[in-house]
Amino acid sequence: MTRSLRPSSATAELIHADVRYAAVLPSGPIVVLDGVAGLIWAEACGGPAETIVDRVAASTGTEPDEVRADVDRFVAELVALGLLVPDAP
Numbered sequence: 001m002t003r004s005l006r007p008s009s010a011t012a013e014l015i016h017a018d019v020r021y022a023a024v025l026p027s028g029p030i031v032v033l034d035g036v037a038g039l040i041w042a043e044a045c046g047g048p049a050e051t052i053v054d055r056v057a058a059s060t061g062t063e064p065d066e067v068r069a070d071v072d073r074f075v076a077e078l079v080a081l082g083l084l085v086p087d088a089p
Contacts, residue, residue, distance in 0.1 A: 003050070004048055004086075005045060005049055005084045005086060005087060006086075008084065010025055011025075011084075012024075012025050018034075018038075019033070020032075020033040020034075022041070023083075031078075031083060037074065040052070040056055040071055041078070044075050044078065049075075049086075052075060053071045
């Protein structure tokens with residue numbers, strides 16, 4: 001079964017001037033998702049978790065192995081903050 005991620009039910013999002021701001025309400029913190037961070041968020045919420053690295057690499061013109069550690073670390077941080085959660089099967 002392919003797992004995906006989605007914003008948690010407590011996550012609030014605002015997009016202003018192509019920058020996404022996300023926070024777990026009511027306590028925060030506010031996370032600014034600009035540039036590659038915004039791309040990683042979009043890919044994390046836009047398909048199977050197993051292919052996030054491949055999709056980010058394809059969008060940035062890099063090899064998956066070049067970005068894997070950074071993408072995996074950032075996605076893990078978003079999950080640890082409670083901003084993203086596994087989608088129900």
